[in-house]
Amino acid sequence: MTQPASAYFIEERHDPNETHTLSVLVQNEPGVLARVIGLFSGRGYNIESLTVSETEAQKHVSRITIVTTGTPMVIQQIKNQLDRMVPVYRVVDQTLTGRSIERELAMVKLRGVGDARVESLRLAEAFRARVIDASTESFVFEITGGPTKINQFIELMRPLGLVEVVRTGVAAITRGPEGM
Amino acid sequence: MTETKSHDANQMTGAAMIVRALIDHGVEHLFGYPGGSVLPIYDEIFQQDQLQHILVRHEQGAGHAAEGYARSTGKPGVVLVTSGPGATNMVTPLADALMDSIPLVCITGQVPTHLIGNDAFQECDTVGITRPCTKHNWLVRDIKDLARVLHEAFYVATSGRPGPVVVDVPKDVQFAVGTYHPPRRTDVHISYTPQVKGDPVAIRKAVSMLAGAKRPVIYSGGGVVNSGDEACRLLRELVEVTDFPITSTLMGLGAYPASGKNWLGMLGMHGTYEANMTMHDCDVMLCIGARFDDRITGRTDAFSPNSKKIHIDIDPSSINKNIRVDVPIIGDVANVLGDILTVFKAEAKKPDIKPWWQQVATWRARNSLAYKKNSELIMPQYAIQRLYEATRGRDTYITTEVGQHQMWAAQFYGFEQPHRWMTSGGLGTMGYGLPAALGVQVAHRDSLVIDIAGDASVQMTMQEMATAVQYELPIKIFILNNQYMGMVRQWQQLLHGNRLSHSYTEAMPDFVKLAEAYGGVGMQVIKPGDLDGAIAEMIKVKKPVLFDCRVASLENCFPMIPSGKAHNEMLLPSEATDEATAAAFAGGKALV
Numbered sequence: 001m002t003q004p005a006s007a008y009f010i011e012e013r014h015d016p017n018e019t020h021t022l023s024v025l026v027q028n029e030p031g032v033l034a035r036v037i038g039l040f041s042g043r044g045y046n047i048e049s050l051t052v053s054e055t056e057a058q059k060h061v062s063r064i065t066i067v068t069t070g071t072p073m074v075i076q077q078i079k080n081q082l083d084r085m086v087p088v089y090r091v092v093d094q095t096l097t098g099r100s101i102e103r104e105l106a107m108v109k110l111r112g113v114g115d116a117r118v119e120s121l122r123l124a125e126a127f128r129a130r131v132i133d134a135s136t137e138s139f140v141f142e143i144t145g146g147p148t149k150i151n152q153f154i155e156l157m158r159p160l161g162l163v164e165v166v167r168t169g170v171a172a173i174t175r176g177p178e179g180m
Numbered sequence: 181m182t183e184t185k186s187h188d189a190n191q192m193t194g195a196a197m198i199v200r201a202l203i204d205h206g207v208e209h210l211f212g213y214p215g216g217s218v219l220p221i222y223d224e225i226f227q228q229d230q231l232q233h234i235l236v237r238h239e240q241g242a243g244h245a246a247e248g249y250a251r252s253t254g255k256p257g258v259v260l261v262t263s264g265p266g267a268t269n270m271v272t273p274l275a276d277a278l279m280d281s282i283p284l285v286c287i288t289g290q291v292p293t294h295l296i297g298n299d300a301f302q303e304c305d306t307v308g309i310t311r312p313c314t315k316h317n318w319l320v321r322d323i324k325d326l327a328r329v330l331h332e333a334f335y336v337a338t339s340g341r342p343g344p345v346v347v348d349v350p351k352d353v354q355f356a357v358g359t360y361h362p363p364r365r366t367d368v369h370i371s372y373t374p375q376v377k378g379d380p381v382a383i384r385k386a387v388s389m390l391a392g393a394k395r396p397v398i399y400s401g402g403g404v405v406n407s408g409d410e411a412c413r414l415l416r417e418l419v420e421v422t423d424f425p426i427t428s429t430l431m432g433l434g435a436y437p438a439s440g441k442n443w444l445g446m447l448g449m450h451g452t453y454e455a456n457m458t459m460h461d462c463d464v465m466l467c468i469g470a471r472f473d474d475r476i477t478g479r480t481d482a483f484s485p486n487s488k489k490i491h492i493d494i495d496p497s498s499i500n501k502n503i504r505v506d507v508p509i510i511g512d513v514a515n516v517l518g519d520i521l522t523v524f525k526a527e528a529k530k531p532d533i534k535p536w537w538q539q540v541a542t543w544r545a546r547n548s549l550a551y552k553k554n555s556e557l558i559m560p561q562y563a564i565q566r567l568y569e570a571t572r573g574r575d576t577y578i579t580t581e582v583g584q585h586q587m588w589a590a591q592f593y594g595f596e597q598p599h600r601w602m603t604s605g606g607l608g609t610m611g612y613g614l615p616a617a618l619g620v621q622v623a624h625r626d627s628l629v630i631d632i633a634g635d636a637s638v639q640m641t642m643q644e645m646a647t648a649v650q651y652e653l654p655i656k657i658f659i660l661n662n663q664y665m666g667m668v669r670q671w672q673q674l675l676h677g678n679r680l681s682h683s684y685t686e687a688m689p690d691f692v693k694l695a696e697a698y699g700g701v702g703m704q705v706i707k708p709g710d711l712d713g714a715i716a717e718m719i720k721v722k723k724p725v726l727f728d729c730r731v732a733s734l735e736n737c738f739p740m741i742p743s744g745k746a747h748n749e750m751l752l753p754s755e756a757t758d759e760a761t762a763a764a765f766a767g768g769k770a771l772v
């Protein structure tokens with residue numbers, strides 16, 4: 001093995017990457033989101049999607065859902081690093097539970113007239129997207145679903161006059177009676 | 181202090197609360213530097229005599245002094261600095277303490293709340309800047325939260341894996357009056373509950389692995405020292421009961437005594453041959469409070485390839501970070517070792533490992549710390565050996581700066597007790613040792629405190645000599661003066677064709693005059709024959725001393741695991757000919 005002259009041991013890792021969805025229950029104190037994001041940027045982890053909102057107002061508890069990719073060892077590190085943070089109560093790897101439901105909401109704006117407009121309505125119906133705003137030359141669709149479904153919908157809308165998209169990011173919950 | 185009409189003794193200003201909280205947490209000394217945004221706190225300090233404030237000359241000095249204080253006592257170190265530049269000067273010690281798991285509570289002043297975000301005079305985003313270099317931090321915007329946050333700060337800094345915390349207090353909160361409450365059991369951060377007790381199933385599994393080992397090794401680290409005296413006692417007992425060989429990281433030195441018969445010396449990049457070979461060839465590795473740092477593992481794919489690994493650590497993120505282990509045990513060292521010993525003594529018997537010890541003896545016989553003696557020049561290793569001989573058996577604490585001298589200190593000074601060795605391991609902060617020595621001396625007034633220093637490092641925080649003189653802290657700064665940034669020069673020689681780019685410190689100050697200028701004592705030794713006498717004199721002096729020990733300038737620190745190599749490919753001093761060195765460093769001729 002040759003490597004450049006260095007005081008560090010430069011190694012390549014070849015483990016395949018996996019995508020995991022993590023639910024993180026945190027004390028909703030100032031700076032908590034910055035802390036979580038700073039952890040990801042500081043340690044070079046990926047964030048594919050991140051959503052956060054207070055879920056139990058009286059207890060000042062917020063729930064963050066993060067979709068991230070990495071080798072199995074890195075994913076384990078991410079969970080441990082999150083878990084050791086002082087304001088973090090719990091981290092659940094939704095992907096490992098194998099029983100998670102993931103949803104995302106997107107609003108999709110289209111501009112067009114004539115056939116394209118008709119076609120977009122037809123597709124929207126097939127995807128159970130709702131029209132939440134309309135003008136003579138535009139629509140805004142609201143669609144909920146897993147990220148794959150939303151990606152598909154957006155791809156189909158692209159040739160029909162797609163103007164812009166906004167997505168909430170993934171929220172995840174486990175099936176069955178138990179909470180996290 | 182702002183007078184209030186209430187007669188409630190717990191009604192007080194924020195500034196008074198800070199002082200009260202420190203006293204309630206048993207703080208006797210704090211290190212700091214005043215400025216506009218902490219003046220109300222300084223005013224409170226002035227009006228009491230339970231807390232002693234040590235005025236440093238640079239906030240970085242306060243931080244490292246508090247680290248030395250903390251490491252040598254097991255208590256948290258406390259720092260008080262002003263907003264803006266005071267806080268930014270603390271960043272290095274905070275990062276240092278985070279890396280080395282040192283408990284610090286740092287209180288920073290902040291501009292008044294209504295000015296926050298306005299680019300006010302001496303404003304900086306202290307919580308933002310220190311977030312990645314603290315275990316946790318707080319900005320206290322409301323006097324109602326102050327007492328609770330201060331108590332939480334002590335809890336977070338000292339529990340679980342210790343670390344530095346920052347409490348940022350705007351000036352108006354220092355002036356505001358509120359109700360103080362003494363520490364209560366509920367003043368813990370509710371979402372932070374580190375696991376102390378190890379899983380009994382994992383402990384049983386570990387014991388059966390230990391009992392079945394043929395080629396075991398104990399690899400202990402700073403976590404044993406963090407855990408405390410009981411952990412060190414149990415570690416010694418475990419070695420006694422199992423008769424296993426033991427090595428330790430730089431951070432763990434002293435937990436097991438260097439004179440102990442099972443001691444292999446330090447492991448890792450500059451560790452002994454026997455320690456690294458034992459690690460490489462073992463079949464069962466018991467890692468206790470160490471974090472498989474890259475200075476230890478070398479190439480991770482070639483690290484101890486045939487062993488089953490047990491890892492005890494209080495921080496789950498230390499486990500499986502660099503090296504996959506077979507039996508992780510999350511918990512506090514003292515707690516887990518106690519359980520392991522109980523189970524081992526009840527259910528297991530020490531395995532017969534005589535052949536393994538014979539193998540270890542052959543590695544020891546390589547004498548990997550050998551160096552060429554010289555009658556004209558003081559060899560740096562020899563200087564440390566003489567210092568060790570002159571101070572052994574005394575009540576001595578050693579700190580270091582960063583570089584070759586640090587490694588030689590680790591190799592040649594024998595530590596018999598924990599908490600006697602203060603060094604910047606993780607961050608490798610030049611300038612750590614002098615202020616750290618100061619902090620140690622504050623905690624141990626009558627002990628001998630020596631900073632084993634390099635000529636370059638010591639200039640980074642030299643100003644703290646004035647602090648030492650002011651508080652009559654007779655620290656001894658033992659400088660191995662090789663005229664170079666030796667460690668950098670060594671890497672340049674080994675890796676960059678001996679092109680010594682900016683690693684020679686021209687215009688070296690006259691350390692003797694410098695010491696005198698500060699009101700301390702300066703000494704210089706050039707000849708090996710004069711060394712012992714001079715060291716004896718240094719120890720006798722009851723003042724801060726700068727000891728300029730002129731050593732061979734081009735000596736390299738061996739043994740060494742070259743980059744990209746495994747533990748069993750160490751470069752030994754006797755074999756470090758130019759060709760062998762060139763071949764050992766990957767990339768070969770093109771690079772060397």
Ligand SMILES: Cc1cc2nc3c(=O)[nH]c(=O)nc-3n(C[C@H](O)[C@H](O)[C@H](O)COP(=O)(O)OP(=O)(O)OC[C@H]3O[C@@H](n4cnc5c(N)ncnc54)[C@H](O)[C@@H]3O)c2cc1C
Nearest residue numbers: 401402403429430431448449450469471494513605606608
């Ligand atoms: C120039 C230079 C060269 C170096 N060369 C070497 C070398 O050759 N060999 C070497 O060993 N080091 C060397 N180091 C130091 C190295 O960089 C690391 O700092 C060191 O190896 C880490 O020590 P450690 O693994 O004991 O971990 P520490 O940093 O001390 O971490 C302690 C571990 O214990 C855990 N812990 C803390 N408290 C507890 C508790 N109560 N119970 C259970 N677990 C706990 C923590 O979670 C952490 O995982 C060098 C440093 C420098 C600057």
Ligand SMILES: Cc1ncc(C[n+]2csc(CCOP(=O)(O)OP(=O)(O)O)c2C)c(N)n1
Nearest residue numbers: 583584585608610634635636637665666667
């Ligand atoms: C603050 C800081 N800057 C730079 C470095 C990089 N560095 C590591 S060792 C070293 C040289 C230290 O020289 P000296 O203090 O003379 O010790 P020696 O190696 O000669 O014993 C340098 C520059 C560092 N560790 N810390």
